[in-house]
Amino acid sequence: MPSRVGEGKHAAASGGRRSRGGRLYVIDGIRLVAALMVAVHHYAGTWRVDQPGNAIWDRPVSEIMPTVFRLASYGWIGVEIFFVISGFVICMSCWGRTPRQFFVSRVIRLYPAYWFAVAFTTAVLIAVPGVWERLRLREVLLNLTMLQSGSAVPNVDGVYWTLWSELRFYLLFLVVVAMGLTYRRVVVFCCVWGAAAMLAPVSDLHLLELVANPDGAWYFIAGLALYLMHRFGQDLLLWGILAMAWLMGQLELGNRIEEVERVSGWRGSVVIFTAFLLFMVAVALGYTDRIRWKWLVTAGALTYPLYLIHYVAGTTLINRLRDTMDARLLVAVIIAGFLVLSWLVHRCVERPVSRLLKGGLDTSFARLRNAGNG
Known part of the structure; x- marks a missing residue:
């Protein structure tokens, strides 16, 4: 992706390199791995x-599958992985x-599969009652x-709770997009948002906590810093933001374990999260650029639909089929089925x-623009 003249000068001055452009195939693969981690966690690790x-x-x-449970109990970290990747990909894309292009890209990316997921999950709850409560x-x-x-x-x-975090991130980042993305502006955004996220929990200001999103902010910030490394090259400031x-992040992992998950350990969670961040550093610095497997594009396309539809519908199926086959095989079959459905959703809906x-x-935006000139 070509950079502007001013940005190119900054990259040269900072000793960094400009992004080579093109698709980062490996990120598509990471996204699918994260979605599979979350799915296995929901089925066998919560x-x-x-x-x-x-x-x-x-x-x-x-008691049913102890080894699977021990591994699946850490699958919730896939959500934090999603947030980091989201920060990276949103900044890149x-x-x-313009703000209009940003808005349109987010709407057409998020809503089609989401609308299907709401309808599909509601239909499952109507057809197979007794496992989850159906909303009015x-x-x-x-x-x-x-x-x-x-x-x-x-x-x-x-699982839709993560979309609320994503939407708040998009709304905040839209301000920077409207100003025009530059290295300096994204760095300032990371610092200001990070400071707000640190202060929000002790401020006793509900609005600040809502906007600052302290539970997820630093994961998105990590993704933004990683993209700046990818586009401009590494420097001490970006390493400081990532550190x-x-x-x-490690503090938030511990808080989530204590308050929500209660099935995994802090040390293991930090090891997984650290390994992921180091891998993303390798991606940002270009060490995985040779990976250009076309099937990874399809893998990435399956991720969002799979995440949206797997939980309530999948656990409902487990409830009905748990006595029909080995538990490990059942989990594998259900995940495979939802991967196929996700592909169909991508092709036929998205x-x-x-x-x-x-x-x-x-x-609509063209009409607004013309109306403003009339």
Whole structure:
């Protein structure tokens, strides 16, 4: 992706290198691995499924498949991996774009598969009751906006909580996109947002905590710093931001284990997260550029639909099929089935609906522009 003249001068002055451009295939693969980690965790590694008499397996999953449980109990870290990758990819895809292009790209990327997921999951809950509580129709309809968390309305599927973090990140980053992305502006954004995220929990200001998103901010910031390394080359400032993101991230990992997960250890979680960040450094510095396997593009396309549809529907299927085959085989079969469904969603829903949305939004923004000149 070509850089602007001023940005190229900064890269040269800082001793960095400019991004070679082109798709980073390895990131598509990482995204799918993260989605699979989360899926296996939800099926065989959560505190919920390890309780006696739980609605999914009926007995602790650690008794059914102890080795799988020990590994799957760390799969929740896939969400943190998603956040880091999101920071990297959003910065990369928005460079040189206008706010309108940024808005349109996010809408056509997020909503088509999400709308399908809301409808699909609701249909599963109607057809197979008894495992998860079904929301009222007005709550399901509000879920279609993806803004239900801002109205204190429950999610149709619990995994949607991450989308609320993503949306707040997009809204904040839109300010920088409107100003024009540069090395300096992205660095300042990282520092200001990071400071706000650190202060929010002790400020007793609900609005600041809502905007600063202290639970996820530093993961996105890590992704932004990594992209700047990729585009301009490494320097001490970027390493400092990344180190701060690691320090804040390891604290947040511990908090999440204590407050939510309760099935994995802090040390193991930090090891996995650190290994991932080091791998992303290798990606940012170009050590994985030779990996250009075309199938990774397809793998990346499956990630978002798989994440959206796997949890409630998958655990409901486990409830109905748990006595029909070996538990490990059942988990593998269900994941394989959802991968196939994810491919169909990508081909039959995301692609055509995205084209329609893009055409409609482009027309609408053109009308707004012309109306402003009239």
